[in-house]
Amino acid sequence: MAAPGNMFCFALLFLVTISFVNCKKEKETLTDAELEKYEEMVELKGGKYMMGTDEPNARDGEGPPRKMAVKPFKIMKYPVTNSAFRKFIRAKKFKTEAEKFRWSFVFEAFVKEEIRKNITERIESSPWWVPVPRAYWRQPEGPGSTINNRLNYPVIHVSFNDAKLYCQWKGWRLPTEYEWEFAARGGLDSKKYPWGPRFEKNRMNIWQGQFPGENTKEDGHHGLAPVDAYPAQNKYGIYDMVGNLWEWTTTLFQPPQQMPPGAEEDPNAMYVLKGGSYIDTKDGSFNHIARVTTRMGRSEERRVGKECRSRWSPYH
Numbered sequence: 309m310a311a312p313g314n315m316f317c318f319a320l321l322f323l324v325t326i327s328f329v330n331c332k333k334e335k336e337t338l339t340d341a342e343l344e345k346y347e348e349m350v351e352l353k354g355g356k357y358m359m360g361t362d363e364p365n366a367r368d369g370e371g372p373p374r375k376m377a378v379k380p381f382k383i384m385k386y387p388v389t390n391s392a393f394r395k396f397i398r399a400k401k402f403k404t405e406a407e408k409f410r411w412s413f414v415f416e417a418f419v420k421e422e423i424r425k426n427i428t429e430r431i432e433s434s435p436w437w438v439p440v441p442r443a444y445w446r447q448p449e450g451p452g453s454t455i456n457n458r459l460n461y462p463v464i465h466v467s468f469n470d471a472k473l474y475c476q477w478k479g480w481r482l483p484t485e486y487e488w489e490f491a492a493r494g495g496l497d498s499k500k501y502p503w504g505p506r507f508e509k510n511r512m513n514i515w516q517g518q519f520p521g522e523n524t525k526e527d528g529h530h531g532l533a534p535v536d537a538y539p540a541q542n543k544y545g546i547y548d549m550v551g552n553l554w555e556w557t558t559t560l561f562q563p564p565q566q567m568p569p570g571a572e573e574d575p576n577a578m579y580v581l582k583g584g585s586y587i588d589t590k591d592g593s594f595n596h597i598a599r600v601t602t603r604m605g606r607s608e609e610r611r612v613g614k615e616c617r618s619r620w621s622p623y624h
Contacts, residue, residue, distance in 0.1 A: 338459050343391040346460060346535060347384065350545055352490070354380040358497045359489050361601040365592060369561075370601040373498065378490045383483075386535040386547050387555075388474075390455045393445065393463035396474050406444040406465040413437040415587070416520070418449050418531060436520040460534045462548075468556055468579060468606075485559035485580045485603065492549040492583070492600045494542020500599045502542035502549055511538055512551030512598060513586045519594035520587070531586060551588070551598050554581040561605025578605035 359376040360366075396402060406412040416424070416436045427438055440450040445465045447453045455461070466474075475481055483491075494502050503511060509526070513533040517524040529537065533552055540547050549555075561578035584598040596602050 338391075343389070343459060346386045346389045347392055348386070349382045350385050351382045352380065352544060354378045354490070357490055357493060359486060359601075361498075361500075361599070363500075363601075365597065366601070367596075368603050368605070370603060376486045376490070378484075378487050381487060383491050383546065385540070385545055387462040387552075389460055389535055390445070390463050391459040393466065393474070394455075394459075396477055397445075400473075400477060402470075402473065404444055404465060404470045405467040411439050411441045412443040412465045414440040414443050414449050415531060417523075420449070420452070423450055458534075460536065461532060462535055462553060464532065464553070471556055482556060482558040485557040485582060488555065488557050488582045489600060491544065491546060492542070494544045494546065496542070502546070502600060507590055511541060512548075513537065514551045514584070514598045515587050515589050515594060519589070529586065533586070550583050550600060550602070551586060553583070553585040554604070555583045557582060561603075576607045578607050580604075581606055 354377070356375060356377045358373050360371050360373045362371055362373050414437070416438050419427075419438045419440060423440055424438060427440075429439065431437055443450040443453075443465060445463050446455055448455065448458075448464050472482065492502050493499065496502075496504065499505050501507065501511070510528070513527055513529050515523055516526045523530050527533075527538075533548075535548050537552075538548070541549050557580045559580040561580050581604050582602065584596050584602045587594070588596040588598045588602070591597065596604065
């Protein structure tokens with residue numbers, strides 16, 4: 309059994325909605341065996357690797373490249389699904405922050421007209437995110453929506469704090485950015501994607517078309533996709549690391565040399581998110597470039613991450 313300090317869990321806040329366009333794994337029902345497979349683990353030996361990028365369009369601290377080392381750990385093959393998160397909710401009778409706040413953000417394309425017409429406030433810099441009353445993980449687009457046929461989708465509307473509590477229940481912890489990128493790279497150094505240097509169709513869920521009004525759905529999805537909508541993205545057999553939705557890490561977004569003492573305890577401290585989401589693009593023409601080094605920062609109490617996911621791994 310590996311030491312607890314060498315294991316971690318991935319957890320992410322995701323605050324968008326789900327689309328049902330050409331979903332490979334969408335079914336009326338999923339068997340218990342099918343749902344259990346989404347909690348499978350892969351064991352990684354750790355080691356040294358080259359983190360970051362020297363691309364001229366690097367942003368938000370993606371570069372420069374630097375040599376890093378991580379210890380052995382296990383990680384889930386898939387993002388945490390609605391089915392897996394529901395076990396925690398039922399066992400602990402837990403309410404997420406979105407439930408307590410009684411609203412969360414939903415991408416405008418998936419908001420019902422009767423809800424949209426009553427929305428009077430939006431974020432000026434990203435008006436496509438609509439603050440929908442009573443949107444939370446079990447009803448992702450607000451009242452009238454459900455996860456009943458989405459049990460193999462990543463759980464959404466889950467905050468950093470919710471994820472930490474889930475981890476405590478499981479006896480896990482959140483990952484560092486260094487561990488996340490090691491897992492995403494799949495043993496390949498200095499490559500743009502988990503599978504190699506070149507973009508490949510139908511390997512990840514990103515935006516195609518003119519954002520935010522047109523998504524041509526060349527990858528088969530308009531919004532969020534099932535966790536196994538595409539093949540494993542790297543030779544470690546890990547799915548859905550890049551694209552679809554962002555993932556939390558415990559690494560502070562602020563450079564270490566600028567961190568004041570006790571920065572980790574600040575409720576407004578910003579943590580690194582990795583992986584990009586379905587609103588990101590191949591070339592960064594809209595939002596972020598979807599690649600293994602992509603990162604941004606969000607505070608643990610700020611619920612505007614909108615398109616982030618959860619992936620966890622245990623201590624054993």
